[in-house]
Amino acid sequence: MRGDFSRLQSRRRTLMVRDRRWPRVVSHRRNRVLRSVAAAVAFAAVLSMPPALAAADPGPGPAPEPGGTVAQVRALSRQAEVITEQWKLATDRLDARRADADRAHSDAASATAIADQVRAAQSSFRAQVDRLTSASFEGVRVSSLTAMLISDSPQQFIDQMSALDVLAASNRAAMDKLAAAVSRTEQAKLAATDAETRAAVAELDAARIAGDVAQARLEMGRQINLVQERLGKLTSEEFSHYASEGFTDYPIDIAGDTIGIRALRAALTRQGAPYIWGAEGPTTFDCSGLVMWAYRQVGVSLPRVAYDQSRVGTPVVSGLLPGDLIALYSPVSHIGIYVGNGLYLNAPQSGDVVKVSRVPWRDVTAVRRIG
Structure with missing residues (x-):
């Protein structure tokens, strides 16, 4: 009787062995019935899938697991994967905001350099306008009647009128250049201010996200340690069920x-x-x-x-x-x-x-x- 019992136990252990590549289900009558029902359900599910996905589905999934321990470890591993993805996403956001801050600082530096250049040109144009204005008040600005009265000849009159035209044109051109330089200086100053503001906001965001990254990293480390601890406690049979097919x-x-x-x-x-x-x-x-x-x-x-x-x-x-x-x-x-x-x-x-x-x-x- 004892020998029969031992052989029965040996047979039972043999039936529980699983292939490391694809799971095998113990082939007794009840499981065949369950598989038949599962196959019918799976077939109905396939019919409801999009054609491309339904055609590609190879069939039913793996065999049931031996207990809840493996499912718990697998769930912990899934949570660790989610946390890891969150950490990577936060890290990418941090890198992006730091890059935004760097670009904004670069924009601010460029705008400031432009403002300095335009300010120098503005000073030059302003000096030219001042000279022309001074010349006008020193007697160069002569009316056409005065020019005719003081001219000794028609040619001298023409020359004086030409000088008046040149002076007026030069004055207008200098004023236009000065106005344009003033406008460009203001635009460059505004651009520099805007860029500095963007840089400051990006740096604040980066500091906040850095905190998120640190927290995500801490949570990820805890979860990974927990999973590794649980994995180390699995039996060989449990680990064979844990490993994906x-x-x-x-x-x-x-x-x-x-x-x-x-x-x-x-x-x-x-x-x-x-x-x-x-x-x-x-x-x-x-x-x-x-x-x-x-x-x-x-x-x-x-x-x-x-x-x-x-x-x-x-x-x-x-x-x-x-x-x-x-x-x-x-x-x-x-x-x-x-x-x-x-x-x-x-x-x-x-x-x-x-x-x-x-x-x-x-x-x-x-x-x-x-x-």
Whole structure:
């Protein structure tokens, strides 16, 4: 009797073994019934999907997990991913505002230099006007009647009238130049003041955002430490359930020469690279870091935040192609690169590696095409 019980236990343990590449479900009668029901529900869901997404869905998802511990750790890891994306977004905003402040300071310096130059020209024009005005009051300003009376000859009269015309024209030109210089000086001073104001506002924003970055960094560190602590307590079986399904030996030789396919080929060379929060390659990645690195290899610069990546390029509503970006959740906090046949390449979560997995269509919130 004891031997039969031992053999039964051994058989039960054997049935619980899972393949590291794709999960296997213990094949007893009740699970077959459940799978039949699940398949019917999945089929109905596929019928309600857009044609391109429904055609690409490879089928039902992974087997149920052995307990709540794995689900809790996975949820903590998701929260850490969200916080990491928030930290990266805050850091990008900080960099942008600091750049705004630098540009505003540069604009202010340029405007001040222009104001100084115009002010110097204004002084020159003002001196010229003063000389002409002084000359007029010293007797050069002569009326046409006086010029005729004091002239000894017609030619002398003509010469004196010409001198009057030249003096008047010079006076008008000098006055016009002076007025223009005064106007340009005022405009340059206003531009300098405006630029300094913009610089001050940008610096205040940068200081505030720097506080947000520091707080986000602190929260991210706490969350990462918590996840790593929980991961360290998982049993081997629990960790096998925690690790996302997928594989790390997907063929790299994908045909095509679009920007997306070339970026995908580059990304596929990173299969098996460890997931690290905030990492941007070339040996470790998080989800958006992998996407950014892959497209950088083909000369395309993408934002480093998943949410921002999900807004570049053009939206795809049908006819998904390899290289398209697959964004998940609302707000977007995870992203990968479509491979084809309902699969995508992604850096899943802490403790995992870059791999090709099934696209979780129910979580997809955006599909974008670059190029």
